Amino acid sequence: MMRWPRRCWIALAKPEALGAGVIARASFQRQSGGMSEKLPPILLIGCGKMGGAMLSGWLEQGLADAVVVEPHAPAVAAFAGRVRVVADAAAIPADFRPAAVVTAIKPQEAPSSVPAYARFAGQGALFLSIMAGRSIASMQAALGAGTAVVRAMPNTPAAIRQGFTAAFAGPGVTAAQKALADALLAAIGEVAWVDQEDHINPVTAVSGGGPAYVFLLAEVLEAAAVEQGLPRDLARRMARATVAGSGALLGASEQDAAELRRAVTSPKGTTERALAVLMEPDAWPKAMSRAIHAATDRARELAG
Numbered sequence: 143m144m145r146w147p148r149r150c151w152i153a154l155a156k157p158e159a160l161g162a163g164v165i166a167r168a169s170f171q172r173q174s175g176g177m178s179e180k181l182p183p184i185l186l187i188g189c190g191k192m193g194g195a196m197l198s199g200w201l202e203q204g205l206a207d208a209v210v211v212e213p214h215a216p217a218v219a220a221f222a223g224r225v226r227v228v229a230d231a232a233a234i235p236a237d238f239r240p241a242a243v244v245t246a247i248k249p250q251e252a253p254s255s256v257p258a259y260a261r262f263a264g265q266g267a268l269f270l271s272i273m274a275g276r277s278i279a280s281m282q283a284a285l286g287a288g289t290a291v292v293r294a295m296p297n298t299p300a301a302i303r304q305g306f307t308a309a310f311a312g313p314g315v316t317a318a319q320k321a322l323a324d325a326l327l328a329a330i331g332e333v334a335w336v337d338q339e340d341h342i343n344p345v346t347a348v349s350g351g352g353p354a355y356v357f358l359l360a361e362v363l364e365a366a367a368v369e370q371g372l373p374r375d376l377a378r379r380m381a382r383a384t385v386a387g388s389g390a391l392l393g394a395s396e397q398d399a400a401e402l403r404r405a406v407t408s409p410k411g412t413t414e415r416a417l418a419v420l421m422e423p424d425a426w427p428k429a430m431s432r433a434i435h436a437a438t439d440r441a442r443e444l445a446g
């Protein structure tokens with residue numbers, strides 16, 4: 143069962159109205175729970191893990207018309223009969239006019255693939271890129287100087303509509319296009335807008351890579367439980383349920399993480415003893431700070 147995102151705007155506009163910023167023809171309506179409105183036509187380039195998660199969210203929201211460019215047929219098998227699938231840009235029907243083109247291919251594919259979609263930029267479509275390390279300037283260099291580009295960084299809980307995406311709207315993105323991008327991203331979880339493109343780099347380090355750090359926590363918890371003599375199976379179940387349950391509790395709670403941590407920590411108890419080790423000056427806080435620093439630097443390097 144899908145949980146409606148807190149901020150979700152659904153476009154009822156014709157694509158050319160969005161592209162030209164003719165908001166008079168674009169009617170945006172606040173989504174109010176049970177009511178479902180159609181999303182405008184979308185072109186999705188790449189339907190792997192992240193593109194597939196987005197597409198499935200949009201279909202739940204009532205996507206009117208989509209063309210998916212995906213050369214790898216098994217990736218789109220789950221969507222058979224619900225969207226049009228083509229193998230490359232040349233096979234897109236000539237009369238298809240998307241309001242938004244979503245690029246969800248690997249960043250290294252971008253230089254050879256993205257220029258083939260420049261005609262949609264010319265028609266005023268919004269480009270929504272989730273490709274790590276691909277700047278707005280590099281997209282505009284491939285598509286045309288005035289192209290409206292939103293750059294976004296989601297994360298893998300998107301697969302269960304519990305992702306977190308930070309997005310930046312480049313120059314020339316209209317209010318209607320930003321609202322459309324917000325609706326497309328809200329289909330996979332929570333959305334936050336940043337006002338500097340460079341902020342996407344630490345976002346990549348924190349929430350983009352964040353699920354990996356949390357999964358690592360489950361791995362090391364399991365290994366430590368085995369070291370204490372517990373059977374591997376029990377250790378795995380315990381580590382998995384503890385990480386998943388704690389994440390769910392944090393998501394459902396009004397309290398912040400520090401308050402929830404203190405609620406588990408009795409004075410002079412076992413958790414307090416463990417936290418004293420983890421929170422030594424050179425332990426967890428420092429290691430996480432160094433890790434995020436390293437990942438942010440790498441994101442900047444990749445962005446060029």
Ligand SMILES: NC(=O)c1ccc[n+]([C@@H]2O[C@H](COP(=O)([O-])OP(=O)(O)OC[C@H]3O[C@@H](n4cnc5c(N)ncnc54)[C@H](OP(=O)(O)O)[C@@H]3O)[C@@H](O)[C@H]2O)c1
Binds near residue numbers: 272
């Ligand atoms: N996964 C994450 O945690 C994450 C988080 C944030 C952002 N992103 C970004 O999301 C994008 C997609 O990542 P992903 O994990 O979803 O990758 P993925 O699972 O490999 O999906 C990419 C898909 O695009 C297809 N493809 C390759 N070249 C294409 C082309 N020229 N035209 C159309 N489709 C093409 C691939 O087919 P083949 O398999 O046949 O190559 C594959 O099915 C990346 O740019 C990544 O930086 C990912």
